[in-house]
């Protein structure tokens with residue numbers, strides 16, 4: 594499954610054990626939600642968290658927000674039961690942690706299929722270990738169900754032994770490797786979390802960097818950061834105006850038999866027009882999503 598085109602500017606994690614957060618997310622302006630059964634949930638709360646998450650997704654109360662369930666790995670005591678429960682929970686996708694091989698993806702895919710998962714249930718992979726990063730291309734092509742990658746920069750920093758600095762210089766190779774693999778296979782890709790909830794400026798810089806690198810959006814740990822992520826990864830009015838201008842100017846040039854045109858001193862070719870059309874389409878989808886969620 595190539596990633597469906599939809600806004601993924603802000604994707605908020607919440608622990609499946611936190612019923613207040615699961616409830617609160619119904620009214621939050623995040624494009625996507627990750628209902629977590631893995632690292633945010635203590636071992637003694639795993640069963641209860643699974644039941645909470647299944648109840649929350651069965652309710653269909655998250656509107657048009659994209660809902661992913663992050664299960665525990667199949668090698669853990671909870672992973673198999675999580676995958677079986679998630680198969681028919683009504684979520685948009687299942688997010689598999691610490692993926693290190695195509696085989697891991699195929700095993701979960703098989704469990705989902707054997708347990709009645711609909712064909713359009715997407716599979717997403719956390720990219721967060723050195724081996725996973727080295728195998729990114731193989732993982733990205735592992736299953737037709739695969740729709741996207743989520744960067745797990747906290748686990749990655751731990752395993753690399755590198756500093757988790759605001760602009761992530763020590764992880765840039767890993768981020769870019771996953772971007773290359775995801776885009777080569779038509780997958781979506783969402784950036785990792787920013788851990789310092791008191792550092793708004795650092796958060797904004799990190800979003801800007803993520804967008805420049807090519808990520809579709811950012812994973813978040815607290816609702817207070819949703820607005821800034823939506824602003825950083827959404828098109829600005831100036832970008833939309835430019836997109837409309839170059840589409841028009843290029844169409845005019847084409848009518849005159851020319852393939853390129855110069856607008857405000859900048860060369861515009863067909864590839865720029867394609868990007869401009871994609872941006873306008875994203876803006877339309879954002880408008881629709883926000884209207885749907887506000888209704």
Ligand SMILES: CC(C)(COP(=O)(O)OP(=O)(O)OC[C@H]1O[C@@H](n2cnc3c(N)ncnc32)[C@H](O)[C@@H]1OP(=O)(O)O)[C@@H](O)C(=O)NCCC(=O)NCCSC(=O)C[C@H](O)C(=O)O
Nearest residue numbers: 606607608613614617618632633745746747748814815816
């Ligand atoms: C970090 C938190 C523990 C803070 O929680 P809390 O103390 O409750 O914060 P606030 O009092 O400021 O909350 C204000 C209201 O917002 C709601 N809230 C808070 N967080 C969330 C959330 N994530 N989703 C939905 N709603 C949320 C509170 O309930 C308050 O509501 P109200 O009662 O109406 O006032 C907490 O934010 C938290 O648990 N965050 C998520 C942590 C998490 O999921 N971590 C795991 C994912 S990160 C990861 O694993 C990355 C990856 O794997 C890697 O390796 O990098």
Ligand SMILES: [Mg+2]
Nearest residue numbers: 632721745748
């Ligand atoms: Mg992790």
